[in-house]
Amino acid sequence: MNEIKIYERPKAWAEGVHTHYCPGCGHGILHRLICEIIDELGIQNDTIGTAPVGCAALMYDYIDVDFCEAAHGRAPALATGIKRTRPDKIVFTYQGDGDLASIGTAEIIHVANRGEKLTTVFINNAIYGMTGGQMAPTTLIGQKATTCPFGRDPELAGYPMRMCEMLATLETPGFITRVSVARPKYIIEAKKAIKKAFQNQIEGKGYSFVEVLSNCPTNWGMTPVQAFEWTESTMIPHYPLGVFKDFK
Amino acid sequence: MAKGRINVLEEYCKSCGLCVEACPVKVLRISDHINSKGYRPVEQFKEGCIACKMCATMCPDAAIEVYKIEEKQ
Amino acid sequence: MARVLMKGTEAIAEAAIQAGCKYFFGYPITPQNEIPEYMSGKLPKIGGAYVQAESEVAAINMVMGGGSTGTRIMTTSSSPGISLMSEGISYIAGCEIPAVIVNVMRGGPGLGGILPSQADYFQSTKGGGNGDYRLLVLAPSTLQEAVELTQEAFDLAEKYRNPVMILADGFMGQMMEAVEIKEHVSGDLPPREPWALGCMGERGSKRSILKSLYLNPEDLEKHNIKLQKKYREMDKEVRSESYLCDDAEILVAAFGTTARIARSAINNLRKEGIRIGMVRPITLYPFPTQTIRDLASSLKHVLVVEMNMGQMLEDVQTAVCGKAPVSFFGHAGGIAPSVKEIEDRVRSIL
Missing domain, CATH: 3.40.50.920 (Rossmann fold)
Incomplete structure (x- = not known):
C-alpha cells in the first residue's frame, strides 16, 4: 500500500495559528482558498493584502503575506495607493458587506471605475458580524437583525443592495462575478473565480471583483450546516451566482 | 472508486460539522473527546473514504489532511 | 534651479517633486487647486502617478497605501478637506507610515469661507483625528521657507515614520514670490525601508504588517508608549x-x-x-x-x-x-x- 497526501494546509496559511472565527464561519474557507491560490501561483513574496474592519480585521495573522490595515470601508483607496506605487505586486482587498456596501460605497465604486489593477474579495453574509448582528445593506427583506428586530422593512431601510449588478453598469472593463462557499460544488467554483481574479493582475488586466455569498451562523442563530443551507435556499435566489462582466 | 483516509489536525478543528455534512460517503462524525480549545474534533469512524477531498474543501480551519491510498500492483 | 517668480502652491508642488515625490493623491478644494493641477501635469512625465480621488477620505487612504510601500507621498488640501482626512491621518500615525500633508488653510468652522485663515492650529497640533498621536507641524512664512520645509518634510517623515504637516494659509498659497528650488534635493533615494510593504522577498520571506489595532490593552498601551517616546525625540526638531x-x-x-x-x-x-x-x-x-x-x-x-x-x-x-x-x-x-x-x-x- 502506498499513501499519497493529496490535501494539506496551504503554505501561505501562517504556521500554527488558530483563527478567531466562530465554528463554521465562511471566512475560514475563503482565507484557505486565498492561501491555496497564493501557493499555486507562487506569489507569496509578491502579494500585499489589506485587512478590513470587521470580523476579518485580524486576517494578517492568518495569511502569511505583507499586509496593511485599512480603515472601515477604505481598503479600495488604500490598495490604490499600494498598487500605484508598486504596480509589480499583487494587491488585494478583502471586505465584508458593511465595510464594502455601506461605509465604503464611494471607495468601491471608484476603484472599479478607475479600473485599478487589483483584486477585491467581497464577503456578503447579509449582516454585521463583528459588531453583533446588526442590519447590513445586504440584509434580506424580512431577515431579522439586532437593528431590524421585526425583519428588514423596505419602507424603512430600502432593499438589499446587489453590488455586482451595480458595479457591472460601469463602462470601465473589469471582471465582476458572484460565487458562494455554501457547499463544496460552489467552493470549487469560488476558487476558480478568485484565482482568475488574481491571475488578471498578473496579466496586467484591470479591476477584478469577486462577491462571495457566505454565512454567519452565530448572528443568524443557526448551526453552521443550517446557515449554509440558508445561504443556498434564501441568499442565492436574491443574489444570483454568475459572471456579470469579464473585460468586455 | 479510489480509496483514501483523512488525518484530522485535531487542535485546529472547531467541531462545526460542515465536513460531516459534505462527506458523500458519510464516514465522518464528531468524536466524543475534546481538544485543548474545548471542541470535539471530527473523526473518520469507518472505512470507505474515497479521497474526494470534499471535507477538506469545506473545512474553514484547514484542519483536514487527505491521503489517497494506492494498492501496490 | 535659478530664482524664479512662482505662485506659492506651484512652488510647493515643484519643491515636492524635486524632493523625490512622484506620487500625489488629492481632491480639489479651494484655495490649493494649483497643487493637484501642477502634479497632474508633471508626475506622469517622470514615471509617477497622479490620482484624483473620489474624496479627501479616499485621498488620504491612497496616501497611506503609497506610504506603506516606502514611497515618497504627498497630498494637499484645505481645512474642510483636512477634517475629512483626519480619520486617515490618525491611522497613518498609528501605523507609523511616513507621509507629507499640506494644509492651505481657509476660514471655518464648517464650510466657512475660501479666504486665508490660521484656524486649524488646534486641528493640526492637537489632534484632528482620534487617539494619542502627534504630527510634526511646519509653518512657513515665506515661499522660500515653504519650499525648503516641504522638501525637508519628506526627510522628517521618513526619519520618524510619522506624518508631517505643512501648515500654510491661503495667502501663502496664492501669493507670488521669487524662490529658488533645489533640484534633486535628497539625491538618489535610499532603497526602500526594511518595513516597507512589497519587500517580503528581500526580507527572506519574512512579512511586514502595518497596523494600529492592538486588542490586548497591554499591547495597545505599549504601542502608545512607543509613540510617545518617538514624539519626545521629535522635540529636538523644534x-x-x-x-x-x-x-x-x-x-x-x-x-x-x-x-x-x-x-x-x-x-x-x-x-x-x-x-x-x-x-x-x-x-x-x-x-x-x-x-x-x-x-x-x-x-x-x-x-x-x-x-x-x-x-x-x-x-x-x-x-x-x-x-x-x-x-x-x-x-x-x-x-x-x-x-x-x-x-x-x-x-x-x-
Whole structure:
C-alpha cells in the first residue's frame, strides 16, 4: 500500500495559528482558498493584502503575506495607493458587506471605475458580524437583525443592495462575478473565480471583483450546516451566482 | 472508486460539522473527546473514504489532511 | 534651479517633486487647486502617478497605501478637506507610515469661507483625528521657507515614520514670490525601508504588517508608549525665529503669514523707540515653549497675533507660565490683521 497526501494546509496559511472565527464561519474557507491560490501561483513574496474592519480585521495573522490595515470601508483607496506605487505586486482587498456596501460605497465604486489593477474579495453574509448582528445593506427583506428586530422593512431601510449588478453598469472593463462557499460544488467554483481574479493582475488586466455569498451562523442563530443551507435556499435566489462582466 | 483516509489536525478543528455534512460517503462524525480549545474534533469512524477531498474543501480551519491510498500492483 | 517668480502652491508642488515625490493623491478644494493641477501635469512625465480621488477620505487612504510601500507621498488640501482626512491621518500615525500633508488653510468652522485663515492650529497640533498621536507641524512664512520645509518634510517623515504637516494659509498659497528650488534635493533615494510593504522577498520571506489595532490593552498601551517616546525625540526638531528679542520688553508671537505682517509693525514700532521683538514658531509641533519661557521673565507683555480667534495663544500662555501678561489680537473669516491694527494694539498696551 502506498499513501499519497493529496490535501494539506496551504503554505501561505501562517504556521500554527488558530483563527478567531466562530465554528463554521465562511471566512475560514475563503482565507484557505486565498492561501491555496497564493501557493499555486507562487506569489507569496509578491502579494500585499489589506485587512478590513470587521470580523476579518485580524486576517494578517492568518495569511502569511505583507499586509496593511485599512480603515472601515477604505481598503479600495488604500490598495490604490499600494498598487500605484508598486504596480509589480499583487494587491488585494478583502471586505465584508458593511465595510464594502455601506461605509465604503464611494471607495468601491471608484476603484472599479478607475479600473485599478487589483483584486477585491467581497464577503456578503447579509449582516454585521463583528459588531453583533446588526442590519447590513445586504440584509434580506424580512431577515431579522439586532437593528431590524421585526425583519428588514423596505419602507424603512430600502432593499438589499446587489453590488455586482451595480458595479457591472460601469463602462470601465473589469471582471465582476458572484460565487458562494455554501457547499463544496460552489467552493470549487469560488476558487476558480478568485484565482482568475488574481491571475488578471498578473496579466496586467484591470479591476477584478469577486462577491462571495457566505454565512454567519452565530448572528443568524443557526448551526453552521443550517446557515449554509440558508445561504443556498434564501441568499442565492436574491443574489444570483454568475459572471456579470469579464473585460468586455 | 479510489480509496483514501483523512488525518484530522485535531487542535485546529472547531467541531462545526460542515465536513460531516459534505462527506458523500458519510464516514465522518464528531468524536466524543475534546481538544485543548474545548471542541470535539471530527473523526473518520469507518472505512470507505474515497479521497474526494470534499471535507477538506469545506473545512474553514484547514484542519483536514487527505491521503489517497494506492494498492501496490 | 535659478530664482524664479512662482505662485506659492506651484512652488510647493515643484519643491515636492524635486524632493523625490512622484506620487500625489488629492481632491480639489479651494484655495490649493494649483497643487493637484501642477502634479497632474508633471508626475506622469517622470514615471509617477497622479490620482484624483473620489474624496479627501479616499485621498488620504491612497496616501497611506503609497506610504506603506516606502514611497515618497504627498497630498494637499484645505481645512474642510483636512477634517475629512483626519480619520486617515490618525491611522497613518498609528501605523507609523511616513507621509507629507499640506494644509492651505481657509476660514471655518464648517464650510466657512475660501479666504486665508490660521484656524486649524488646534486641528493640526492637537489632534484632528482620534487617539494619542502627534504630527510634526511646519509653518512657513515665506515661499522660500515653504519650499525648503516641504522638501525637508519628506526627510522628517521618513526619519520618524510619522506624518508631517505643512501648515500654510491661503495667502501663502496664492501669493507670488521669487524662490529658488533645489533640484534633486535628497539625491538618489535610499532603497526602500526594511518595513516597507512589497519587500517580503528581500526580507527572506519574512512579512511586514502595518497596523494600529492592538486588542490586548497591554499591547495597545505599549504601542502608545512607543509613540510617545518617538514624539519626545521629535522635540529636538523644534525651531523658531527670534526677531529683535534681545532687548525686547514687548514680545509678539505669530506664525506664518501673520508673522510677516507683525514684522512690518515691529519695524515701524522700533522706529518709535519701542523695544519690541517677535518669536515666530516655525515648528508648531513641537512648539518652541522653552524659547518663549526663557524670554518671559524680562517681558512686560506678550501679544499673540493670529488669523483666528486665539489658538496658538494657549501654547504661548503655557510657555509664558504667568511670568508676563499675555493678550491676543486676531481676525477670523479670512481677514488678516493689518500692520496698523497691530501697531495700535501694541501702543494701547503701553
